[in-house]
Amino acid sequence: xxxxxxxxxxxxxxxxxxxxxxxxxxxxxxxxxxxxxxxxxxxxxxxxxxxxxxxxxxxxxxxxxxxxxxxxxxxxxxxxxxxxxxxxxxxxxxxxxxxxxxxxxxxxxxxxxxxxxxxxxxxxxxxxxxxxxxxxxxxxxxxxxxxxxxxxxxxxxxxx
Numbered sequence: 001x002x003x004x005x006x007x008x009x010x011x012x013x014x015x016x017x018x019x020x021x022x023x024x025x026x027x028x029x030x031x032x033x034x035x036x037x038x039x040x041x042x043x044x045x046x047x048x049x050x051x052x053x054x055x056x057x058x059x060x061x062x063x064x065x066x067x068x069x070x071x072x073x074x075x076x077x078x079x080x081x082x083x084x085x086x087x088x089x090x091x092x093x094x095x096x097x098x099x100x101x102x103x104x105x106x107x108x109x110x111x112x113x114x115x116x117x118x119x120x121x122x123x124x125x126x127x128x129x130x131x132x133x134x135x136x137x138x139x140x141x142x143x144x145x146x147x148x149x150x151x152x153x154x155x156x157x158x159x160x
Contacts, residue, residue, distance in 0.1 A: 113144030
């Protein structure tokens with residue numbers, strides 16, 4: 001799952017609450033390995049966190065693809081922005097993970113303006129990454145973030 005816009009620390013609370021209400025408590029999220037080494041590591045793991053070593057000789061995409069392939073079932077939630085700050089383009093790690101693991105992408109939009117969570121149709125990454133990214137931006141450009149100045153609506157002009 002890719003969930004956006006991610007503009008505030010509050011988004012994670014909405015995500016955890018929604019995950020519980022929808023009964024998908026096994027959904028995972030990625031975090032830098034260092035978060036899991038500290039005193040709150042147990043909490044991040046209990047909440048579904050999966051550590052990723054940013055300094056590994058294996059890239060992040062390869063690490064996550066290996067994790068997914070090692071499990072019968074693996075539901076991962078990611079932010080396509082990769083940050084809570086305003087971005088001028090999406091990160092593509094989620095896309096390469098989905099393509100390399102041959103798993104579908106499910107887009108989930110958080111619209112704080114309408115107080116809605118919107119689910120897109122799952123789709124597999126194609127051989128046309130540019131067209132797929134345009135499709136993704138088109139979906140998320142409709143939603144108002146918790147901090148509207150950081151959401152993805154401004155990216156709509158990049159695909160027109």
